[in-house]
Amino acid sequence: METKEGFHGIGRRERRIIEAVGPTRGCGGRRDRLAREEEGGAMIEAGVVVDLEGVPLHWHLPAGRTGTSIPDSRELWDVLWTNRERIAGFAHTHPGHGVPGPSNEDVTTFSAVELALGRRLAWWIASADRVAVVRWIGPGNYDYGTEPLETDPSWVDELRRRSK
Numbered sequence: 786m787e788t789k790e791g792f793h794g795i796g797r798r799e800r801r802i803i804e805a806v807g808p809t810r811g812c813g814g815r816r817d818r819l820a821r822e823e824e825g826g827a828m829i830e831a832g833v834v835v836d837l838e839g840v841p842l843h844w845h846l847p848a849g850r851t852g853t854s855i856p857d858s859r860e861l862w863d864v865l866w867t868n869r870e871r872i873a874g875f876a877h878t879h880p881g882h883g884v885p886g887p888s889n890e891d892v893t894t895f896s897a898v899e900l901a902l903g904r905r906l907a908w909w910i911a912s913a914d915r916v917a918v919v920r921w922i923g924p925g926n927y928d929y930g931t932e933p934l935e936t937d938p939s940w941v942d943e944l945r946r947r948s949k
């Protein structure tokens with residue numbers, strides 16, 4: 786499987802996440818078990834894949850809205866992988882107000898997805914009134930920086946609407 790090529794040099798934890806994310810894997814008990822091991826992971830209510838032009842490419846609207854995260858969705862992974870050359874990143878919502886920051890689960894997921902895709906992405910997070918973009922700053926796998934945006938991206942209002 787071609788995504789396996791990016792697996793060298795990463796830890797067992799990331800490997801397990803990627804195995805849960807990976808295109809040949811389903812969304813079964815492995816993921817549930819992994820989720821329980823995480824602490825305080827903010828759940829993704831809605832999300833959108835944004836292309837390099839800033840245009841929404843795919844709306845990620847989990848069925849049931851009980852809360853989910855990227856590795857739960859085979860469909861989302863397929864979109865990311867298929868469009869990996871033309872996507873700028875992925876945006877998701879967090880509940881509440883103020884400048885949002887990534888949860889531990891967010892960061893490990895961002896890292897695993899980027900390693901599997903072989904490229905870095907922008908990870909926007911929108912609260913009810915603010916948007917921040919999270920990017921890898923290195924050097925460690927989980928070294929991500931959060932930059933609050935002063936101007937909302939064009940798709941944010943729709944993302945918030947779809948999160949309700």
Ligand SMILES: [Zn+2]
Nearest residue numbers: 827887888891
């Ligand atoms: Zn999150």
